[in-house]
Amino acid sequence: MLLSTLASIVPMEAEPIFAKALKEWMTQDWLTNSIFVSLLLMVLLVWWAHSSTRNMELIPSGRQNFFEFIVAGLYEFFEGIVGKHVIGKAFSLLATLFLYIVASNWFGLLPGVGSLGWQENNGEFLPLLRPATADMNTTIGLAVVFMFFWLLWTLQEVGLRAFLKHLFGVKGGVQGIMSFLLMPIFFFVGIIEVISILIRPVSLSLRLFGNVFAGENLMNTMMAMGETLHFPIWLAKLTSVLLPVPFYFLELLIGVLQAFVFALLCAVYLNLSTSHEEEEAENH
Numbered sequence: 001m002l003l004s005t006l007a008s009i010v011p012m013e014a015e016p017i018f019a020k021a022l023k024e025w026m027t028q029d030w031l032t033n034s035i036f037v038s039l040l041l042m043v044l045l046v047w048w049a050h051s052s053t054r055n056m057e058l059i060p061s062g063r064q065n066f067f068e069f070i071v072a073g074l075y076e077f078f079e080g081i082v083g084k085h086v087i088g089k090a091f092s093l094l095a096t097l098f099l100y101i102v103a104s105n106w107f108g109l110l111p112g113v114g115s116l117g118w119q120e121n122n123g124e125f126l127p128l129l130r131p132a133t134a135d136m137n138t139t140i141g142l143a144v145v146f147m148f149f150w151l152l153w154t155l156q157e158v159g160l161r162a163f164l165k166h167l168f169g170v171k172g173g174v175q176g177i178m179s180f181l182l183m184p185i186f187f188f189v190g191i192i193e194v195i196s197i198l199i200r201p202v203s204l205s206l207r208l209f210g211n212v213f214a215g216e217n218l219m220n221t222m223m224a225m226g227e228t229l230h231f232p233i234w235l236a237k238l239t240s241v242l243l244p245v246p247f248y249f250l251e252l253l254i255g256v257l258q259a260f261v262f263a264l265l266c267a268v269y270l271n272l273s274t275s276h277e278e279e280e281a282e283n284h
Helices: 034-055 060-083 085-106 136-168 177-221 234-242 244-274 276-282
Strands: 003-004 115-120 123-129
Touching: 003 060, 003 276, 034 060, 034 085, 034 136, 034 177, 060 085, 060 244, 085 136, 085 177, 136 244, 234 244
Parallel strands: none
Antiparallel strands: 003 115, 115 123
8 A cells, every 4th residue: 555654764775666566477576666766867867858859940949048058067067177188078977977876865855755655464564666775785876887898998098008007117207226216106106006096986975875865854853753752743744844944955966966976076186097197297
């Protein structure tokens, strides 16, 4: 039965939906509520992009005007970070990451998300909708996809030899016997740099997941505060509406901020690995 309820705690793991139906034709319940929301968001974003550019006009208006405003703003912003030599390759991914994360974060603030679902036979509530970025599988997936393209574009721009030289080579223009003496030190520094690169998808995914997951629990806690403190029924219902309001607008801001931070860090990582040759040439 479909119902609405308030939960004080958002579970760490995404819950499989339509589990009984799925088990009839597959062994794993892969369709979780976060994957369902991810698919829904992808459809909505593609529909928005298609409907905004279906009938292109020389003088844009309406949806096309707003879409071009968003795309042009993001393009100019990311171009200033990664440079003109990489923006043609990286813009589509960077812009998609930003828009998808914003949409996912804001989707979690819609009425019914997390509170609309089914009551299981064991009494456990199963929400139909869960913000995709409140599932660590999603945030890890986003980070891993970016790191794959980061490595691909880096090797395409600077080559394998220059990339390894940037990691392990002696820097600062040191030559002669001093460069040989410093090789072990810079090799050790290169090992540390490799470790930091491997940690990047972890830090990217955990930062995004932690903030969104904490926000979900904060909103649910505020909505259930009246019941937790055993207020009268009428007051508990009133506080469930009024208490979350200031946090709601805060989560709107955080939703954009976290998407901005994620995409910004991706752009910075790409800049650091593809522009060092140009910077060294300019310094010399």
